[in-house]
Amino acid sequence: MSNINKILVVDNISREFPGRKAVTNVSFEVEKGSIHGFLGPNGAGKSTTMRMIAGLLPPSSGQITVLGEKVTGSNPNLKNQIGLLPENAPLILDMSVEKYLRFVAKLHGVQNLNDQVEQVMSELMILDVRKRLIGNLSKGYKQRVGLAQTLVYDAPFLILDEPTNGLDPQTVVELRDYIRRLSDRKTILFSSHILPEVEQLCDQITIIHQGRVRATGNLHEIHRKFRQGLVLKIGLRVGEHLPDLSIFGKYEVTQSHFVGKEIQFHVTFENDTDCRSEIGKYLIKSGVNLLTLQVESPELEDIFLQVTETKK
Amino acid sequence: MIWTIWKKEVESYFASPLAYILIGLFSLITGIMFFNLLVTYTDGVQAIPQDMAQNISFVEEVVLKLFANINFLFLIFIPLITMKLFSEEKRLETIDLFWLSPIKEWQVVIAKGLSALTLVLSMLFMTIIFPLIIWGVGIKDISLLSTSYLSVLLNACCYVSLGLFCSSITSNQIISALLSILGILFLWMITWGGHLNSNYMISEIFNYLGITSHFERILRGLLGTQDLIYYGTFIFFFGFLTVKSLGRRNW
Secondary structure (H helix, E strand, O other), X not given: OOHHHEEEEEEEEEEEEOOEEEEEEEEEEEEOOOEEEEEOOOOOOHHHHHHHHOOOOOOOEXXXXXXXXEOOOOOHHHOOOEEEEXXXXXXXXXOEHHHHHHHHXXXXXXXXXXXXXXXXXXXXXXXXXXXXXXXXXXXXXXXXXXXXXXXXXXXXXXXXXXXXXXXXXXXXXXXXXXXXXXXXXXXXXXXXXXXXXXXXXXXXXXXXXXXXXXXXXXXXXXXXXXXXXXXXXXXXXXOOOOOOOHHHHHOEEEEEEEXXXXXXXXXXOOOOOOOHHHHHHHHHHHOOEEEEEEEEOOOHHHHHHHHHHHOO | OHHHHHHHHHHHHHHOHHHHHHHHHHHHHHHHXXXXXXXXXXXXXHHOOHHHHOOOOHHHHHHHHHHHHHHHHHHHHHHHHHOOOOHHHHHHOOOHXXXXXXXXXXHHHHHHHHHHHHHHHXXXXXXXXXXXXXXXXXXXXXXXXXXXXXXXXXXXXXXXXXXXXXXXXXXXXXXXXXXXXXXXXXXXXHHHHHHHOOOHHHHHHHHHHOHHHHHHHHHOOOOOHHHHHHHHHHHHHHHHHHHHHHHHHOO
16 A cells, blocks of 8 residues: 555654663554554553654654654644544643633634534533533543544544543443544544454554564454464263264364363364364264354454463 | 733633732732831831931832842742643643644743743732832832832743743652752852852852842842843743753654
């Protein structure tokens, strides 16, 4: 894909703090109009990388390009182009919601200030708290105001650092839904350590661990790359006699255990072998009392664990 | 842009109790000082023969001492005003709002400096009763009063610019305030250093570098170009350092 479709290109950036390396040789790209998941456990270097992309922290080496422009703290062409919601939203606690959003809009020189602020407050359902001081709001509302702050000057590229962290389930669902709808008109780099959330929202992901990129690209491709074969979950009713299970001897059988009168076990196939039909034939022919037969492919969580554990 | 940030800062000052406490405390202390100076002056004048009493200057004993005391109070009050300007924003990371917007560092520095000066002016405004009283007792000298106010105001500008710089290098308000206090003390001590040195040239250099000599000259109505250059350079220098300190995030 040509660079014209890339809104963000991170090229081999590193960042050192006194006594430690926070990020080492990180490279990845974000396509225009996508929601790109940025995954990693706590302390992996996500926030540092995001601050560097936003131009708030210089990398020790490497280069970042946003919308074809080299990111520097003072590049005038990138002002108003990046919206950042850091882990701790930059809220001015002694200001009312409306005043705060108007203040941010004015800093960015927004022309149709009233309409823009009104629209963003309406979209994020914070109209009812517009006159209240931000410091007195609940965490859910504060996060909405934090998100509103990134939208009020209509930046095409949003960086959201764990936006749903620590919120109640209803707010999480609403915010996720809103972020999904936002992707129609914005490109979003979205960090999280909640894997189902990333699976729901993102088409592209980058997994970072201990300051290094462990995997990056299309979610399905990463699935395919890291899939360690199929797993067949089998549950059989055991009568007085144990059925003949010798056929499973040639496969990798794991997690076998009894649950009452049922034996459950997992059969794993390598990527290049698929013995489902052979096992199916056997099960029918042998007349065993089959209770469960389920094919599972690894979840993002498994990939994540695999990536973050094996490369320690 | 500068106006937007100035307005937000001033609103923020007056949204918290700190501004009211500072203004109230400043008025109270200066009021007590003024009262004491008046009482000491009248007691002193009454205690000595009339021909000697005529030699004791009201301006010297009350007006100049009052403004010198106001300058002394700034040692504590201005660091308390400037301590949060950048350090609080750094701690809460709200300072990033500026850096993601097209605003420049120098605009933020000017806006924040002006907002701190606004609070200083509010404090000084409360002392307006003293000139009225002084006017009432027959010292109808506009130039004396204006140079007195100008002297403390120029000193306040210097302390604010120093305070801004101290606030920009730390995210801890207490450290910021302590650094400002130490900085102001150091400015005063430079002049004392000049007094201790027997070499005329060195003594003069110390005198010029210290703020006290300039302050005293303006307070006595002897405003010269060298004083204006001193204040201008001082304010610009620390403003420049603050801009540079904020710009460290750039590359």
